[in-house]
Amino acid sequence: MSYTSAFSALVIGASGYIGGAILVELRKKYPDAVITALVRSSANNDALRGAGANTIVHADTKDHAAVKDLVSNVDVVFNTADADNFELTKAVIDGLTERTKATGRRAILIHTSGAAELWDDGEGYANPTARVRSDAVEDDIASIPASALHRNVDDLVFEADRAGHLSGYIVAPSVVWGAGSGPIHRTTFINGLYVSLAQAFKRAVVIGDGSNIMATVHVDDVVSLHLLLLERGLSEKDLQASPFAKFYIASTYDQPTKDVIQVVTNFFHDKGLYPSAQLESLSLAEAVKLHPWAFVIAKNTPMKAERARAVGWKPLHVESVVPHIAEGLEPAFVQAQKQV
Structure with a gap:
């Protein structure tokens, strides 16, 4: 059973810098989608509705049972809340695993991680001998040390994708800059x-x-990559791909x-x-x-952001x-x- 334009999506962190911008662009691109925003406070309800949220759920991301229950009822999750929140990500994966079982098609997770897991041990000096990892080379991603920042959480996504519980994409932005287009003004x-x-x-x-x-990247280009990966997930292009082939570095300069x-x-x-x-x-x-x-x-962030461009990402801010x-x-x- 393939997806239609009326899929359901949950944006975790919809009042945030990246999550808010994703909400806005998601609504523009998919007017028929049923979008839920998960936030902690009701203070920004009007702004979130104006940006395109059909439903707003107020819950603490520490309430893992509530998160799992909410996630189990949607087709797509954008998790922009916390790249290092292991228990939150586990609850999201558990919920999407249930969704996959219930619908017979792989639910989609687009998880915002960070290029910090590609850092070297720099102390303020260039490192010309550092291993440069490319996201287009699966072994470069597979061999990132388990001790690297964000890696324990990313491994949850890799494992769930490998098991067929979901279709998991990871976006690893470098230093993000620019004024976000989300409904609540946030700074990076x-x-x-x-x-x-x-x-x-x-x-x-x-x-x-x-x-x-x-390494740097504009927030608008980070958002456009998230939406490109959603398009790939909905079309089920990557069901046979390795989990490491769904890891995308977002960086332009x-x-x-x-x-x-x-x-x-x-x-x-x-x-x-x-x-x-x-x-x-x-x-x-x-x-x-x-x-x-x-x-x-x-x-230093010794890396090459090549995979996204190979599948059609066209960042606008390369300066x-x-x-x-x-x-x-x-x-x-x-x-x-x-x-x-």
Whole structure:
């Protein structure tokens, strides 16, 4: 039994940065789809309905029984809530497994992971000898260490797909930037981190010499990849494919981190948070003493995002993030000021 345009879908994290944008574009592309939004609060109900949600369910993602029950009644799940939430992902998979058994066709999971599982052990320096993994090479994905960030959760999706319990796609975005098109204005994680680092460092800091490579992608292109994979899932093109052939890196531009950090530094210097815009080099150990998440800006991401382009992904934003940094930082800075 194949899918029709009136399939049912659940967006977990529909009030978020990526999930909200997926909701908007999903409704545009599939006007007959029955879409449910899973969120914790009723505060944004009107906005979610306006964006295309037929039904809004309020539940804590820690209520795994409720999540499983909800998921078991839909054909498609977009899980954008938390790339590291093992129990949530297990509940989603259990629910979709029941859906597959009930309908006789494989339910579809499109899981938002992250390219952090492809990081090297960089400490602020380029690593020209690092193994470069391509998502078009199955062994490159299969051999990612079990200890890598997000990997234990991704393995759940791989195993469920291999067993035929669902058709599981994984999207691993690099650093995401840009103004999301979701119904509730959100800023990307990296902007909030830059503000938090600025508050902790209190001066212009680069880890190492900043030559490590930061891979980036625009949020609109992340969303378009999710929708492309939904199209593949609905058409059942990949039922015989290896689970590792359904792992997609979303990345469009590689940038030396120092280029980004200098613009970030100029922004905070202009705001009066830094006494100077002259970068001071710290070791990774020194930086993480000031902020435990400082390691994020010290890594390289040695990877090639090839599979998506091979199946028709056409990202529109393939430029450097550098000219756009200030516009993204401003709302995160304003929000942080409100919380002081």
